[in-house]
Amino acid sequence: MQDNLSRTFAALADPTRRAILAQLSRGEATVSDLAQPFLKNMSLPAVTKHLKVLEKAGLVSKGRHAQWRPCTLNTEPLRDAVGWMEQYRIAWEEQLDRLDAYLQTKTKGTHHDL
Amino acid sequence: MQDNLSRTFAALADPTRRAILAQLSRGEATVSDLAQPFLKNMSLPAVTKHLKVLEKAGLVSKGRHAQWRPCTLNTEPLRDAVGWMEQYRIAWEEQLDRLDAYLQTKTKGTHHDL
DNA sequence: CTATTATTTAACTTAGCAGTTAATTATCTA
DNA sequence: TAGATAATTAACTGCTAAGTTAAATAATAG
Numbered sequence: 560m561q562d563n564l565s566r567t568f569a570a571l572a573d574p575t576r577r578a579i580l581a582q583l584s585r586g587e588a589t590v591s592d593l594a595q596p597f598l599k600n601m602s603l604p605a606v607t608k609h610l611k612v613l614e615k616a617g618l619v620s621k622g623r624h625a626q627w628r629p630c631t632l633n634t635e636p637l638r639d640a641v642g643w644m645e646q647y648r649i650a651w652e653e654q655l656d657r658l659d660a661y662l663q664t665k666t667k668g669t670h671h672d673l
Numbered sequence: 674m675q676d677n678l679s680r681t682f683a684a685l686a687d688p689t690r691r692a693i694l695a696q697l698s699r700g701e702a703t704v705s706d707l708a709q710p711f712l713k714n715m716s717l718p719a720v721t722k723h724l725k726v727l728e729k730a731g732l733v734s735k736g737r738h739a740q741w742r743p744c745t746l747n748t749e750p751l752r753d754a755v756g757w758m759e760q761y762r763i764a765w766e767e768q769l770d771r772l773d774a775y776l777q778t779k780t781k782g783t784h785h786d787l
Numbered sequence: 788c789t790a791t792t793a794t795t796t797a798a799c800t801t802a803g804c805a806g807t808t809a810a811t812t813a814t815c816t817a
Numbered sequence: 818t819a820g821a822t823a824a825t826t827a828a829c830t831g832c833t834a835a836g837t838t839a840a841a842t843a844a845t846a847g
Contacts, residue, residue, distance in 0.1 A: 584760070625813090625814055718795075722835070
């Protein structure tokens with residue numbers, strides 16, 4: 560996976576990783592804090608691996624404090640991803656307009672107007 | 674890959690597929706239209722597969738016109754993806770604020786103010 | 788029916804991801 | 818130093834994704 564944008568989207572393409580980011584958006588957390596909600600379903604090394612994917616995408620930074628590794632959210636890649644999607648805003652607003660127009664012509668011929 | 678959001682992000686995690694979407698945002702195109710920019714680097718079946726990934730994510734719809742399959746962009750999954758990211762807007766605006774504050778304290782002590 | 792164009796499917800290879808358990812490293816505390 | 822806690826690394830498995838070439842299907846045109 561060559562480029563940053565691909566790495567970011569790939570990192571987001573997993574519900575566990577998205578949940579980790581959601582948790583980090585509420586503040587710093589250690590690896591075991593982050594792992595705790597998942598330990599019924601997966602092992603700690605699995606969470607470590609997910610964090611590594613998020614780190615490589617630049618979405619998470621890991622610090623050191625004694626034996627803990629406090630993690631923080633880094634939003635810059637998210638901004639880049641949204642930025643890439645913004646280029647489609649025109650296209651999707653057109654689609655909403657078409658839907659709008661369609662719904663209007665649809666109601667025009669029925670008894671539901673008014 | 675269970676859920677729609679994961680499928681959408683996974684579909685976006687490839688530069689070829691993003692380029693296909695970019696082309697479709699400029700209007701309807703057939704499979705060979707879409708494939709043409711890539712045929713130096715990959716085969717036509719490879720493009721067919723990429724399109725299938727985009728279809729399964731709901732990002733592309735394929736019609737029929739004689740032997741051609743005209744493809745169109747479907748932006749709804751993109752809206753969902755942006756919607757998911759919006760929940761981090763608060764977090765990332767805080768980051769911008771912190772950066773801002775940092776830059777201000779940094780300039781305060783230098784000769785660069787004014 | 789045959790040939791041509793557009794696209795897909797089949798069968799296969801290669802590589803990487805997500806998970807596991809067991810062992811290792813890092814750090815603090817007694 | 819020994820033991821406990823936090824986290825990572827190693828080695829392995831199973832699955833899926835991305836690409837290939839060759840064959841099959843869909844539709845048109847002669």
